[in-house]
Amino acid sequence: MKVALIMGSKSDYSKVEPAINLLKNFDVEVNVRCFSAHRTPNELSEFVKECNNDGTEVIIGAAGMAAALPGVIASLTVLPVIGLPISGSVLDGMDAFLSIAQMPPGIPVGTVAINGSKNASYLTLHISANKRNPIKEKLILQRKRNSEEDLKANV
Secondary structure, X not given: OEEEEEEOOHHHHHHHHHHHHHHHHOOXXXXXXXXXXXXXXXXXXXXXXXXXXXXXXXEEEEEEXXXXXXXXXXXXXXXXXXXXXXXXXXXXXXXXXXXXXXXOOOOOOEEOOOOOHHXXXXXXXXXXXXXXXXXXXXXXXXXXXXXXXXXXXXX
C-alpha cells in the first residue's frame, strides 16, 4: 500500500511523525511532503496529480490555522483524503478542525481529532484492510492487545 502524507509546514513534522511511524509499522510506503495550499499551490497540484497516477491509495493532509490544505487536496483528486488538524494558533487547533470538517458537498475530507495523527493512520489502514488481509489481521490483533492492556487495570 502507498500513502501520501502532506503537511502544510515543516513545523508540523513532530505532530505527524507518529502517523508516519504507525504506517511504516504496517509496512505501508509513506511519501511525506511539505506543501502549502497558500504558498506553494502549483507544486501541491503537481504532486497530487502524481498521486492520482502512481498507486497512492489515500492522502493525509495535515494543516493548522486556516487549514485549507486537505480541502484543496480533495478538490484535486477522488482518492480518499483524511484531514489532520494541527494545533498551533491562538485557537489551539479548533480553527483548523472546523476548516477541515466544513467541506462543501461532493468534496469530502474525513477529519480526525486535533493532533490525532495516529487516528489518521488507523483510518488509512481501515480503508486498506478491506483489500489487504495481512493489514486486517494485524489491526484485529492490535485491537485484541489493546483490550487486554485495558483489562489489566481491573486487577
